[in-house]
Amino acid sequence: MTVGLRLDEAAWGLLHQAIDLYQHDPRVVGQLRHQVARLEQPLRIAVAGPWRSGKSTILNALMGEEVAPVERADGVFTWYEDGAAPRATAYPAGQPPQELTVVKSATGLRVDLGWGAGDVRDIVVQWPTRALRQVTLIDTPPVTGSVEQGQAPVLERVLRDSDAVLYLTRDARDSDLRLLESGRDSAVGQAAPVNVIMVLSRADETGGGRIDGLLTARQLARRHYRDPRVSALSVNVVACSGMIGLAGRMLGESDFAALASLAQVPRAELDVHLISADRFLRGELPVRLETETRAALLDRLGVFGVRLAATLVRSGFDSRVKLSAELIRRSGLTELRESVTRCFIDRSDTLKARSALAAVESLLRAEPTRGSEELAGAVERILAGAHEFRELRLLVALRNARLGFDAESAAEAQRLIGGNGVGLAARLGVEHEATVQRLWDVAADAQWRWRDRAEDPLLPLAQRRGAQVVVRSCEGMIAELVAGGR
Template sequence: MTPSTTAGAAGLIREALEVYGDDTQAAEALRGYARRLAEPLRIAIAGMVKAGKSTLLNAIIGEEIAPTDTGECTRIVTWYRHGHTPRITLHPVTGEPRNLPLKRVDGRLVFALDGVEAEEVERLDVEWPAPALQAMTLIDTPGIASVSQDVSARSIRFLTPEDSASEADAVIYLMRHMHASDLRFLESFRDTAAGRSGTVNAIAVLSRTDEVGAGRIDSLLSAGSIAERYSRDPNLRKLALGVVPVAGLLAQSARTLRQPDFEALQLLATLDRAARERMLLSADRFRRSGEPVALTEEARSSLLERYGLFGIRLAVVLIRNGYPEPTPLAHELARRSGLDPLLEVLDRQFQARAEALKARTVLVAVGNLLDSRPREGTQELAASLERVQANAHEFRELRLLAALRTAGVDLAPELAAEAERLIGGRGAAASLRLGMAPDSGPDVLAAEARRCLARWRRVAESPLTARSAVETCRVVIRSCEGVLADFAARDAQAQSA
């Protein structure tokens, strides 16, 4: 994100405040968007009921602070922000906010609504000193396509409001299978108006992947194949940057591995393979099993609740094959759950573009304000909005990425694929844009950027290139120039240090 684009978004808000300063509601909203520019990126976690949203949120944060049962709190939009002191604030639909007591049961945070019905709560705000929340604010939303229309409507209104920008800058959308309702939601979250590309602010997660193969040890391999097939589906490809398979329950438990869990898994690892396989045929069989004798029924139930049959199988195999300590085991379970790949995608697709996504939200908000509250004297504001949209290269990249993933461009398939990569379709980092190894040195990356720049200049100047594709070439050329400019700036900074 270039400083000029960030400044342009902030300047746009100031100009809008001059025009709408006498409109209390509009002015307050604009000041809120100004604050959003300085806040961490807002990422909502959405999906159907029982898709595993809260469980995945706990895994990302690394603590069990989001309720995963089917209680009242799962019907409320809940914000998780970084705070130095743990605090839960209830914001009612009417009335003043108030703090809720902090309660933990078996290590899990429990929300006590103090007699307030879920329908009376606008949102819950949870401040928590988790390192993961320093870079992003996570928003847990009620299930879409819920049996309760009110619950579904709450999520839809929050994520895709009719007359304002979404409260979320980006979304992680969980699905167990690809249904028409999943596509409908992602379609509604994407904003196709000029200068606004939603294709870069949605990632799909194939959730609860440990259940794909009925808990078999190779379940994640099967889920990976399904996710790869979904990611190539033209209907989904235009709506999300990719599909990542994640076993959320295993990811959550790996990130919150407890010593009693590890000791119970160690006991199971002492059994021979045949005995283990017999007892792990079903949850009931495992719970009733008498082996090993030292493993209590309470411990068995806890393992099933926290890891499931798949997680128990995998953990025991890992312990027997070189992971005899809790910390290395937890890291390997998290990696195998699919959480690490998801965190990498979040980093390269969302965090690397955080400023651009937040600025995009500001542009959407000002555009909606002009449409919904027209008045005299807004011509200059509309012109400023158009100017920021047109001049910021980040937004040109977003528009081209949308075009490449929907209607396509008039280029050979291999050139179109390279264009998508160079404008950041796989991530905004230079190595990802250039298709190079992450540990490639700056000289190697700069040389490849120069080669790409020369090639795309030739494509742009070729008489065989269709006129409609020339603008695509210009955007790609500017992206290559941007990569080289970044390297030059780093060199200059290093020399002056």
Template sequence: MSPVPRLDEAVYELLRDALDHFRDDPRTVGLLRHQLDRLEAPLHIAIAGAWQSGKSTMLNAIMGEEVAPVEVPDGGSVFTWYADAPHPRATAYSSDGPPQELAITRSATGMHVDLVGWRPGEVNDIMVQWPTRALRQATLIDTPPVTPPGPEGRTPVVDRILRDADAVLYLTRDGRDSDLQSLQATRTSMVDQATPIHVLLVLSRADELNGGRVDALVTARQLARRLRRDPRIDALCVNVVALSGLVGLAGRVMGEADFAALATLAATPRAELEQALLSADRFLAGTPQTGLDAGTRAALLDRFGIFGIRLATSLIRTGHDSRVRLSGELIRRSGFTELREAVSRCFVDRCDVLKARSALAALEPLLRAQPRPGTGGLLARIEHLLASTHDFRELRLLASLQAGTAEVDADLLPEAQRLLGGNGTVLAARLGVEHGTAPDRLWRLAFEALRQWQGRADDPRLPLPRRRAARVVVRSCEGMVATLNAH
């Protein structure tokens, strides 16, 4: 059993061979070199969705600071990139002029970028460099609103998202048909149809379900589970997560003054507080009395929303009686922890696979649009990679196991997830041992796992879906054994 070539190495060789075929075409050579450079660049994750889907709020929740949105003169089609850097900096890029540095005002909770003097339509991209741990493993892209595709196909915004991003967090309120149409429009090529592993669907603004009642987030998680089992959704994305970005952000940036105000509200007699929280207007009006001045009430409403205030005061009454405890529980209940884990497992841990997929998605249409002697062979190599690459099948099965839609016995589920890389993709993590474990022990563990799962894959008594899932786990074990044999 010999080691299988890595996907990123195979894609690198494919791009180099394509460069050789197009060496007399400077424009195409530039495009191919750009794809080679992206294999070494940080992962690009786009945050996309329709108007007012909560993109900027979720981006702020991920970063733990209020840095978005960057207000542009016309609110138009500007892509705002957020990358890690030692010092804050913002740069504007236009199509007809040199890059220009922008003034940044930093506050206690985030920043403001000054775009005064720019005319509508002048700015195409804004690069925000910001020192934060959240950006050390990926660059985030805040995108313009996505509109449903028209008769001519997908929109320029969707085209650019697919061109520039390796992975997409697509926000939807309820998974409605217009959002599905936008996602469906992304599946126009052989690569798109074969590898729907780069999109994670986020049920955003989950706190607004059920009329904003305290059980809204529970309802949202139930809806997410139903959507995961929908074949239309499964064909378009790798997972579905429910999130209240507003509650998650509030939990991440909550200060002692916020907690003190919420504690004052929680001490208000329950009947009076429930009356005050019937609506945002009633809460702002201060009837009945809540013990807070108008400015404090307005600030709480802006940061937490009426649902977040209801939830936070209820949690304080039930024992989350410190800022740290309340903050942690708000973050957990918001769905932010689940989102962060999904992004880590599906995107960050698989960054090489996703960047290789992006290169294939860019190379395929180029080869079809500019056929030359030998390009047919390059297309055949792309098709072979899509059909034979285990990384794509492994990631799809892992997401299905986490969503509860795959056929694996409950007692074997943790082991299957671990072997597929759900706890990390290095050998020790897959085999459930500490880093630095001796190679001979790793080999024994990998071979034993291979033997056990091979037995399940060949067991005629098991239903076909369970045997198919077992075969994917077998292939992961074979890869580990082959890697260890090589050493």
């Protein structure tokens, strides 16, 4: 929340100033008007990462349906957006859009490009689902090459065309960090590195497939987030097995029955058959399970997932509903979805405004013209006053207990900066129908208490700075009340 002009309003005004500045160039004006239109469109979240990082699986897990990938569409950006009916359209370079055949199944849909991808750069898939009502998800080609060699065009487009990024990596290796650092080579990137969540994907493979592998992956994610280099590049680090999460969301009664049958076998005896996929598929199991059923379980859960699910059934998750919920929780999907909601969806106006600022800055650098220096100064002033970015960074720091606040103070700070919702009532923790006077009293009381914290010399510097952000948020709420808004 900004005291004075909101960030999205400032971005809208900046775009129109740029349109006036470049009015002599229809091509540039068209690009800028496209950016204006994006402010009113759903938030764009790209799922990006290197080869075999599990992008399509994570996307399917977030949607709860098998919709990706589009077959034979390697190297193509596939956009998944809400629509009244299933539909897919390919956009070949220099040719009219072409409708693709969509086959709906019990678990999702299948889209076949039907011919070699060739010059097709984008495919737009419309799919009626609640998961896409607020966002557009983008399945991207693998990020390859190195920044030093100038061979990361996929990431360049991801950062240009999306508002937020789920960057998938198996181990957050140095090459991944260097690629993400390339996205900060701008004033917007330096001032507002708030549009990336790093996902340690394929978390079920951590620890050599041991039953505690997902727990190990979560511990690794927390360790990475405490790394200053990583936390400077992403607002959060989450470990997630897209395969286990998707299996949990789509678990059917027949799947559960098969897993319950396996759970009847003592663990030590069953583990012998789960050393490899081939042994489980072709070996003689102690219980009767058809080959087709075994293959379906492996396809849905993998060897690790079958072992985990059988263990959970033995541990008391003895119904489809219970097992489904626990698989989703253990996979890390619940944490990932919550992080996406709080860091991206709840802050969609902030992130779309960030995209607009980045677009104007890029234009001014690539095509300077008379008056562009003044407009670049306006970009810097907006960034300097953008309290929304500070709120987002503090929100994640509080969630990861990095500042050392006690639990009660951390919960209040999180609420005041919009962690439980960005409306006034949600921030102040009062009923939605509260009077203006009630909102004012609560906001003023919070402002003074947190100002005392911000000025307390006995508190660590990090806590004082966090308190300053909370104070600014309270000032913004009071300013909104003074202006007559609620």
